[in-house]
Amino acid sequence: MKIAVVEYRKIPPVTTRELIEAIERRGHNSVYLKAHLLDARITSDDVKIYHGSELVEIDAALLRNFGLFLNIDTFLKRLGVLEALASKVPVINNPSATLVTRDKWRCLLRLHLNKLPVPETIVTENPFSAMRFTMEKKAVVYKPIMGSLGLGSTLIKDPDLSFQVTRSLKNLGLPSYYQIYLEKPGYDYRVFVVGENVIGAMKRISNSWKTNIAQGATGVPIKEAEDPEPFKLALRAIKVLGLDYAGVDVAYDAKTSKYYVLEVNAFPHWEGLRKATGVNPPDIIVDYLVSKVKK
Numbered sequence: 001m002k003i004a005v006v007e008y009r010k011i012p013p014v015t016t017r018e019l020i021e022a023i024e025r026r027g028h029n030s031v032y033l034k035a036h037l038l039d040a041r042i043t044s045d046d047v048k049i050y051h052g053s054e055l056v057e058i059d060a061a062l063l064r065n066f067g068l069f070l071n072i073d074t075f076l077k078r079l080g081v082l083e084a085l086a087s088k089v090p091v092i093n094n095p096s097a098t099l100v101t102r103d104k105w106r107c108l109l110r111l112h113l114n115k116l117p118v119p120e121t122i123v124t125e126n127p128f129s130a131m132r133f134t135m136e137k138k139a140v141v142y143k144p145i146m147g148s149l150g151l152g153s154t155l156i157k158d159p160d161l162s163f164q165v166t167r168s169l170k171n172l173g174l175p176s177y178y179q180i181y182l183e184k185p186g187y188d189y190r191v192f193v194v195g196e197n198v199i200g201a202m203k204r205i206s207n208s209w210k211t212n213i214a215q216g217a218t219g220v221p222i223k224e225a226e227d228p229e230p231f232k233l234a235l236r237a238i239k240v241l242g243l244d245y246a247g248v249d250v251a252y253d254a255k256t257s258k259y260y261v262l263e264v265n266a267f268p269h270w271e272g273l274r275k276a277t278g279v280n281p282p283d284i285i286v287d288y289l290v291s292k293v294k295k
């Protein structure tokens with residue numbers, strides 16, 4: 001089988017490289033495609049994909065990141081070409097599904113509309129709305145709407161600070177996303193799902209309120225029997241979002257005694273999970289994709 005891996009960087013980052021290695025280890029051929037070099041054409045009776053020359057004899061594709069900090073036209077072009085590719089061969093994750101998850105607001109909205117528990121959240125361009133939300137909730141988390149790795153997320157307790165943050169961002173042409181601050185018991189959960197199964201799950205324990213592994217948290221493996229709720233929520237979340245695999249972040253809040261989905265990552269990292277649980281996601285993702293092609 002010939003499996004493409006789509007990225008935007010010249011040199012594949014470690015997660016992408018590991019997917020390529022897993023493809024080769026399974027006895028398949030890999031081809032590295034750069035998102036900006038992919039073009040598509042609608043002909044009278046077909047859709048064709050080009051990466052320099054016409055792309056033929058590809059059985060499936062693994063999509064990683066197709067670009068950061070793009071203008072909207074380029075973003076739409078890349079997404080559109082990937083949708084064309086997905087009309088011909090299985091692509092995981094499905095490009096349109098990844099679009100929803102890259103946007104924290106739309107991801108949570110979709111989950112909420114499908115009856116999954118998510119924290120109270122606002123998206124706004126109005127400094128007064130930000131201020132009122134902070135006054136009402138007492139403690140809130142500002143997050144970049146397309147962020148990851150915990151970078152840029154800020155805990156805010158002062159309504160004037162959220163007013164000023166939103167006003168400054170508005171002047172830069174950017175919106176604000178705020179969420180009620182959950183009282184976590186010193187950890188949250190990362191649940192890694194592939195297809196219908198949780199392949200590994202861990203508590204991410206930290207002294208900081210941000211429990212990303214990238215922010216220094218420690219992963220401790222958990223079993224479904226001990227703590228079933230994060231497993232159930234993660235499986236439901238990826239189904240609702242139409243993803244084939246994802247890293248789902250779930251938090252328990254002591255104030256409400258409930259679990260909430262914080263976000264769903266369609267391009268998850270896995271070093272932390274592998275270290276904590278011993279599972280190797282790239283192998284499982286590739287096996288899953290191959291079984292999908294054979295169906």
Ligand SMILES: Nc1ncnc2c1ncn2[C@@H]1O[C@H](COP(=O)(O)OP(=O)(O)O)[C@@H](O)[C@H]1O
Pocket residue numbers: 119141143147148149150151153179180181182183184188209210211212249251262263
């Ligand atoms: N509303 C919240 N209340 C308390 N902690 C939060 C909240 N949102 C996020 N966090 C903490 O910050 C981390 C990063 O937030 P997340 O929404 O997963 O964004 P990302 O990982 O993309 O930066 C979470 O893993 C969690 O530890």
Ligand SMILES: [Mg+2]
Pocket residue numbers: 149150212249263
């Ligand atoms: Mg996260």
